[in-house]
Amino acid sequence: MVLSILEWRRIPVTDAARERVESCTDLDQLEVWAQRAVNATDAVELFGTE
Template sequence: MPRKIRYFFDNPVALQVREEGRGEGRIEERARMTLRILEWRGIPVCSVLRERVLDCWDLDRLEVWARRALSVERAEDLFSD
């Protein structure tokens, strides 16, 4: 009886690791995009606020901040509730 060959990239663990990597990539890109929007608009961002955005791992919160970046007058206003 022929034995089925399992390749690493078909392994369930490998699939999970790839999906986690994609999720992390989406989060990192959303944080960078939020900062880029502020930069494009000429709004200065201090290092403390920059780190706060880059350290966030909540995709929904980053989405809110990215939308706010389109209209805020100051970077600090991203975080107002």
């Protein structure tokens, strides 16, 4: 869902960001990233200062 939101918003996703999202198995973390994806202007913003 995270990647879909970015795609719908036409925000480019680097290979590194895509790999990080696809390899994440923590549902709480994925939810945080999905919430951030709604307002992000760049895919890197998903990860904040983590």
